[in-house]
């Protein structure tokens with residue numbers, strides 16, 4: 203399976219870069235894995251709703267330009283569905299079984315994902331009602347993808 207994460211903005215914190223590199227290395231024997239970063243837009247505090255939408259749309263166009271037509275897209279959204287790690291594993295397993303070998307997880311920037319990205323997504327996944335910084339979200343997600351892969355292989359890790 204080919205798994206990609208498309209995220210907005212360049213990772214700045216060293217501990218996040220290192221954490222993602224570690225899980226990417228652990229994933230390498232099992233799946234083809236790639237993280238794509240798209241440039242973020244300036245998003246001042248006091249934007250109007252129209253300006254906010256414009257930022258989402260510009261970032262959204264960049265995200266969508268990296269998504270191939272055959273890819274199954276999972277958008278990360280606070281209001282999405284809550285899955286357990288086992289349910290994420292099952293979701294990936296079922297996709298593979300029914301012939302979908304390319305899955306893209308999408309994480310928004312500080313203003314969230316555009317309506318166009320949300321409509322392209324076949325699934326919306328929530329990690330709970332709390333807002334996580336998008337850069338930290340990337341690390342948490344890659345760990346959960348690794349956990350899901352290990353669950354599907356029946357290998358020890360997922361305690």
Ligand SMILES: C[S@@+](CC[C@H](N)C(=O)[O-])C[C@H]1O[C@@H](n2cnc3c(N)ncnc32)[C@H](O)[C@@H]1O
Pocket residue numbers: 277278279280308309310311312313314315327328329330331332333334335336339
């Ligand atoms: C800082 S959050 C954006 C907050 C923005 N107000 C919103 O509601 O989308 C940046 C991105 O991180 C992801 N994210 C943050 N917390 C999340 C959570 N609890 N569950 C799923 N995704 C989350 C989403 O993709 C979101 O677009």
